[in-house]
Amino acid sequence: MSIEITISHDDFDIAVLHDALQIGNVQQGAVVTFTGLVREFSQGDNVVALELEHYPQMTEQLLLSIAEQAQKRWQLGRISIYHRIGYLPLGEQIVFVGVSAKHRQSAFDGVQFIMDYLKTQATFWKKEHFSHSSQWVEFKASDLQAQQKWMED
């Protein structure tokens, strides 16, 4: 069992992160990963970039706590969370979440849980840059509903 958490301006290599979940991990039959990207269209305007900031130390602690909850709930093996900060142009990778588990369903659920909690609890803030303006992203009620559904199970 291991948890790796990285917050960085630098891009990540999915193959390297996937290998770290897989290699030498023969007890587990499933690796599931999610990658979030800067997408083009938001609220009727063309996004040229996202800018992300966070609360150093508090963010790492929160991500560790979220990963520990997921690990316990689904008996996950390895967990890797990588979140970028700074100015990220269109198409760039923002976030990676990957887990290993004995079986597929636990791995899928673990990744979904981590993303739902990350989006509603981890201290990151996102600003969208358009060609002639910029705007802080508003918190979405749908993200909170997605997180809260894990409390009903």
Add this chain to the structure above:
Amino acid sequence: MVTGNDAEQVKLLFFGQLKERLQCANYTIAIKQPLSIKQLKSHLISLQPSWQAALNNDLLIAAVNQQIAQQQAIVKGGDEVAFFPPVTGG
């Protein structure tokens, strides 16, 4: 020895849209006795009246020493207090 008249420092941090509205990322405030988050905010507004609208936003979240805190939570000298809007990462 700390007496009632000695002011102690509290480090304040602001993030996201709040930081931009206040045009301030961090601020040090002196307090003479422990205060609740709510009292600290009032004290801060008395020092920086132009921050009133931005700080009196019900959606703002507070953290004391990097733990999410309610309005009644107590802040004392040496603490780090952060104010920020709802998070939007991922």
